[in-house]
Amino acid sequence: MNLRIWKMLKERIVMGKGFKKLMAMAAVSAMTLTTLAGCGSDDGGKSNGGGDTLKWGVNYEQSGTAATYGTSHVEGIKLAVKEINAAGGVDVGGTKKKIELEIKDNKTDDTEMPQVYNTLVEDGNTVILGPAISSLTKQAFSMAEESKIPTISASATDDMATFKADGKTVQSYGYKICYSDSFQGNAVAKAAMDKGFKKVIVYADNSSDYAKGLTKVFTTKFKELGGTIVGTENYQKGDKDFTSILTKIKNKDFNAIFVPGYYEEASQIIKQARENGIDKPILGPDGFDSPKLKEVAGAKALNNVYFTTHFSLKENNDKISNFLKAYKDEYGKEPDTFAALGYDLAYFVKAATEKAGTDDPEKVNTAIAEYKDFTGVTGTFSMDKDHTPIKSIKLVSLKDGEQASVENVDVTK
DSSP: OHHHHHHHHHHHHHHTOSHHHHHHHHHHHHHHHHHHHTTSOSSTTOSOTTOSEEEEEEEEOOSSTTHHHHHHHHHHHHHHHHHHHHTTOEEETTEEEEEEEEEEEOTTOTTHHHHHHHHHHHTTOSEEEOOSSHHHHHHHHHHHHHHOOOEEESSOOOTTTTBOTTSSSBOTTEEESSOOHHHHHHHHHHHHHHTTOOEEEEEEETTOHHHHHHHHHHHHHHHHTTOEEEEEEEEOTTOOOOHHHHHHHTTSOOSEEEOOSOHHHHHHHHHHHHHTTOOSOEEEOGGGOSHHHHHHHOGGGOSSEEEEESOOTTOOOHHHHHHHHHHHHHHSSOOOHHHHHHHHHHHHHHHHHHHHTSOOHHHHHHHHHTOOOEEETTEEEEEOTTSOEEOOOEEEEEETTEEEEEEEOOTTO
8 A cells, every 4th residue: 555655646746736635645654654564574564474364466367368267267266265264274384374365357468467466566465376378477477576476377388487588597486387388289299199190280379379389399299209280270369260261171181180279269160160061080278178168169069179188077086076066066167177276276375385384475485486296186296497387187088068088198108
């Protein structure tokens, strides 16, 4: 609040308006800050000191083009925090503290996101969760270098998300708990060859770094494994009609189509491909994993469709079963991958905070960087030197729009 008042004061001084009123506001704020300073810790105002709550900022895409991903993340985070608080909270150096979430919508906008991030920092949050997509996450991680607040994405799959602009230096305060595009691009290539899909057409979104990265990695790996790229076609984000390209490729000699991109366009491509008589397998990345895929494409079209994922409803263990039940009880629906990632993200930050024994951002940051063998509903992982997890990857197949099977893909063989 104090930073905002001083910003307002500066603006008013320049404009010559309301100076006396703002000076009074600033004086009251300064007196309040002086009074509170004697009760807190000497840590720059970033630690909650002896308070009984932990403040976590949530910076996600709850509107705009990535709203489905962001909303799912937030639902998973909120459920995890509800469970943690109900169980007594986070054990911080022997003291149980409840989590207080400050949830903001970055609107999937590269102008709005920095404003959201700054607000969360100014409001005293000691960890920031999100964003979801790689482009906004890169922005947030750069800002984390200035704020020195650990910032973690659950789904920024871009290989360079945790690196600075030079492509070599790791962001000191930026982390992700998802695998990278290179990993899933290699996994799709390996799965395609394992299933006998040796001739593939690539139909890619050439307007996103996500899809371009996947296309490059898949193509390289697929060729290395002995596969043939029959052709490469492109579309743009926001395209609706894919008939001309699908008609062009329909009679070519191929075994499958790889569609690196997000569910918005992928759902239309699958629907229109089936309507045009193309019944060959369609492969995709984790961008397919949304309830919207079925809503748009229709259940009948979603046969012989495969995509990579962190999480599957077909997996079965106690941790996943408990999560599925709790999520359905809370929201009246089944979780998608991004809800599961958000859920794991909250529990991971809890675990790192408990390891640090404090909510001091610097010490929590160190605990995150060094964390080993965290087990969540999306699997077990350890944080590597690039602030990226070492974890497994899964391939899901669909039948009538529902997950029919799941298998682990070993990209090392």
